[in-house]
Amino acid sequence: MMKLLTSLFVGLTLMSAPVYAQSGPLRLELDQGIIEPLPFAVPSFVPDGPAATQYAQDISRVVAADLTGTGLFREISSDAFISRVSSFDAPVQFADWKAINAEALVTGAVNVSGNRLTVRFRVWDVFSGQELGNGLQFAGTTEGWRRMAHKVADQVYSRITGEGGYFDSRVAFVSESGPKDQRRKRLAIMDYDGANVQYLTDSAAIVLAPRFSPAGDQLLYTSYETGQPRIYVLDVGRVKRQELPTQEGTMSFSPRFSPDGRSIVYSLTQGGNTDLWKMDLASGQSVRLTNTPAIETAPSYAPDGSRIVFESDRSGTPQLYIMPANGGEPTRISFGQGRYGTPVWSPRGDLIAFTKQNKGRFHIGVMRTDGSEERLLTASFLDEGPTWSPNGRVIMFTRETQGASGRSALYSVDISGRNLRPVRTPDGGSDPSWGPLQN
Template sequence: MFRFLTLPVLALSLTALAPAPAALAQQGPLRIEITEGVIEPLPFAAPTFVAENGEAAQFAADITRVIAADLAGTGLFREIPENAHISRVSSFEAPVSYADWKAINAQALITGAVAVSGGRVSVKFRLYDVFSGAELGDGLQFAASTASWRRLAHKVADAAYSRITGEGGYFDSRVVFVAEAGAKNARQKRLGIMDYDGANVQYLTDSSTIVLAPRFSPSGDRVLYTTFETGFPRIKMIDVASVTGRFLAEQPGTMTFAPRFSPDGSRVVYSLEQGGNTDIWVMDIGSGSASRLTNTPAIETAPSFSPDGSRIVFESDRSGTQQLYIMPASGGEATRISFGEGRYGTPVWSPRGDLVAFTKQNAGRFHIGVMRTDGSEERLLTASFLDEGPTWAPNGRVIMFTRETAGAGGEPRLYSVDISGRNLKPVPTAGAASDPAWSPLLP
């Protein structure tokens, strides 16, 4: 008996398929243990999914390619090309010829089938541990409108990734960013939103005014950002679906910027400048009621809530240089957590709650780094002319950030890196881009 979950926006559904006779729900030996050392990518095979009717042929090919790209793009997996396959999968229900897959050293096998009917596409798949000769978990089936076929591919890849690594996936997510164009000294900026891999780009604003630092709500349906629409920096909130926005309440004679949502989405923590002094404030979105959390002559900005909402990490120069501090979410005494050489900024708490990512400037170089929330175990993941503004993938495994090249022709681009410092790579965008912010997993 199938259980369907229907989501109103994308009309996406999920069911569990009956397990194959040899199925062992995540009890097989196939597993990637992710450590800080060098990881040998796990070889997997993803033969083109079976098209169950004529309309499904292209969808089957495209979905298979996206699944393979998702997994291989993590650096944890290596795809065995289809021209090296011995077995050919012509039926989703056909028994697996494990010996043929062992012969090409495939450790994981993903098979699937695709059908299209009435403007909807459905995908079913199974994941196998080749060397134990068993299925890993139950098969699953996803369905959505044909326009959402890429989401189905990401859903399958997330499921396979989770079963093999034991961690949550992150492929079915989006990134909001600042798309940039024009000369370096006169950049036009607008908010863009895209799939995590750069596909399906849409724009939320035009380029008539400067926009900065977009941040997703915990539910992924709203974005906060700083805009110069009125001539001074102010915080605006935009609804992703309707692309309608409104300014948050302000105090006359102040400038507000660097906003982030609280974990429950009901409040915004941000910086407010008044009379040359910048402090951190928090506002209830519904009522517009605001309260001050810091009160020092220092510049204090870039606040970020802990996942449980109990604490806030932020940057401050109260010690004489730009450093990172943590305070209770209600304000009060702050504890410094950064003590290395150089300056620290743009901290953001990991979704797992165990790490803080940050930007570090030292000896003429910029770095993206992570540290424990008590400041211990600092690790620098990147180094370049200018790296800044980290944002976490929903599973806390990958960080995306802005990297800008030097010189008159230099421009910002988006990059991602694993928290072990491995798999540094550019994120595909049509042009210059900065200030990325990762959404939660889509529903």
Template structure:
């Protein structure tokens, strides 16, 4: 644990005060349990009376986002020595260092003449005595206040960890409702913190396995509305959808987007055999990638789009394999006892997550 904390301090000291995005702090987590970074986030200064309530709400949501990551711990406000009364006030690093604050966040909120929220913030490495990057400002309508707060939290998370933030994102999922003997499953969407949930389908048909496109504008999912599983592509901007695979006598399922969003890999069951296919969305052309007399399913692209990991029982048991994106001889990567399935590559490409049944 101490090794991890020392790494944080050393790297923080190397960050250029005006180039945090060019050389972001890089955390290397080598243990399953970490010590969160102590930080302070005084309530953002309200620069006019109309902004007083908004500044409190926005600050509270930024803090909630950061704390929820498990990488940050807010230092109690009762310990504060310095008080932030102006966004332009110089930072008293010694006061914050005395209460063991490593990262400091200051901000300001005002309501503009156009009745819009104007939110600006700065972040500081207290131990190094310098600002982390330039201050940023977000402007938006009042009904978008939650998204503005999430964007502030994302920026802070990225500056301190070197990884992309995820607070200003959404989750697509299958929601169940109704009595036990007549359950309905709706394709639904919500913010990453569980707020603003809404249904995307009417619940009349079974839906499964929704997947976002890389740009977040489309969703792939499997529906049984025809009586057989079919893959649909839903456009979130206009709620229009289309079926991707509709061959007579087939079933299609387990879709995933390519990293660039231009293609989809999925499984098709035909004449009792299940294989993996790749479809180019622009042209609609599909290509069969596997031909073994076995079940191949749950495909997932590597982050560079050059390989596909999938599950297959071609060896007699359900195992994981990797093959080139255009197909070819697969390479087995799991050899332990039990059944391995639903593999997914990590965004960095250095790990593959999967499920295992003994």
């Protein structure tokens, strides 16, 4: 049966003020297009006793994997190391790291006391011989060691790029198994890198498209458990779900939270016609936002809550439109060839990610919010359903392969179009929703 999430308390203690102070010249400017990944070294963190040995190794491996996984950094193998780091406080031998071309160095130490685990780390700009930012420590339980590793990696990423990280985050998705005509679907949640998968529903009913609340504590999703598609809200911590109010004889699906988490926008189908509605979660009252004979679906809020981007076939084919959050005249933003769907507003507010179907191929793409500067990031038989990393730099999506043995899997791609990678899941996966950075 379902296992409750182990609650994890990660305390954050500054060893010295302030949290972030750029001091060295080491900096990756992400908007300038990173072609050559930045070489870095993460010597195994120093354990302060036998109980910490394995954690120290594992944490340094996860930190390195997080950084390498961005495609922006390249790890230098420990085989090449000249220096050993046997004490966290010993002076760094910069010449030894320069010699192997490591531009960034991450050193750390791990303390384990009972089930309490503390990680300390420092980030070094090797060529200037300066510390990048200040040493920091994270404390939590030993069970939460991966989260602490992700927090360290987020700090390293952020200090070198000047942008927020995304490693200490989770992804909700639909776990898929079985052939296409008998597919079993279960709601699941995992760390962003595919670790710690937890199932939130069984496969008795079709479930679709989980969507995180802004705080990451709830998921909206669509389930056929009554026979009709209806929207549910699930408390992630307690794995407790509740059906949202609905009108008899209608279908509701494609929900998404407003940025303040108090309402949702969703599709409601009545008499074969699908329009957008907004529901206040406290009262359960819904109001209509669109009223056309066309299909309106896949709504997504701007991060400031002022506007909604959605998909409509009012022009004859599915295209993207933006309207005020309370309804009103929409403006069409997609004008390229083909069909556009599933628009999702970037957390930075600057871009819309979408699915595009053209000449028998599917693409994940991004465009500015006025529809300009469209760029296609992927191409395959079937790519769909983009979701943004918390920092707006990476998009995760569903890729389905064709034919009778076709299978769904999760992939991620940088918004530059580089670094396309599969995201490992135990079975097939679809409909990812990338949650916020955890506290």
